[in-house]
Amino acid sequence: MDTGLVTTLIVVGVVVVVLVVVGIAVWATSRSLVALKGRVDQAWSEIETQFHRRAELVPTIVDTVRGYATHENGLFETVTQARAETLTAGDAAAASEAEGHMQKALKRVFSIAEGYPQLQSSQAFLQLQSELVATEDKIQSARRYYNGSVRELNTKIRVFPGSAVARNRGYREAPFFETAEPAAIAEPPRVQF
Template identity: 35%
Template sequence: MITLVVAGVVAVLLLLLILFAVTTYNGLVRRRGAVDNAWAQIDVQLKRRHDLIPNLVETVKGYAAHERQTLEAVIAARHHAVAAQGPQDQAAAENMLSGALKNLFALSEAYPDLKADRNFAALQDELATSENRIAYSRQYYNDAVLAYNNGIQTVPANIVAGMTGFTARVYFQTPGEERGPVQVRF
């Protein structure tokens, strides 16, 4: 009789352990999926931004054709950004592209006709909207990475995560040299 009770208790404990492992695993899979989805959303917004840039460059070319170096820098930065892989490389490439775009927009100050051009203004507004969407997508991605990384590193889920191959994800961060204070010179 006692062996039957012990066997029943062991069976219940084993069933609870299996249920815990399955539930924990499924939760980790959902969190990993949220991270992958968040990265895909960043990719969508970056593609939108990258698609706007050739139109912007063509518009500027008509007004400031002799600013070839600036235009080529934007094109090269866009190419590098499109080819970037992973959060760290993507962040560095996008920051390089943002810098090149700042130089391009600075040209509009030297060319009043360009600044007044409707196409240029519309593209500039679209790009500003894209930048806001990208910033939100990056924040959402980092929030998803935080939830996922916390999930795989906390006890007892870390046991299931370690046994099933879950690894930490990287945050989308600004490169170290760009985190410093902004230099303003007159």
């Protein structure tokens, strides 16, 4: 056999092996990006579910407190507006801002409630408060899971070969669910009766 032909076959073989390895790496990276994006979307869905659960509780809490603190209409309007803002937030950036407003409003509602002993002893109010605290804890948990998923996706997008595959497939870094005022969401609104 001719040495030139052997050399050509070796070069072709090496090129084919390299192309196969590159193809497998691109395929694996692409699948990984799809999985990570799916995890981010699923985590965001959980946050939205908890927002809706809280949104169902808030009007009942507001109505209960309003029965005792009738002169606080401005606060109740603020809570209603924050609730609507949270429900219409389409992405993590808008939800982050809305969440800060909601937390401030709820803390004010519970601060006002402290001044009404009859309200503090109302079994219905205590049950609503307990449900709200449980929901806030679930929101915080979902937020941590979402941000962890976003961190993994964003890291994959920034590091080669993920960066090349992401660029070619149109993947973008996902925003974290943060707030301009971290103290507002540092802990759920809690009032001890």
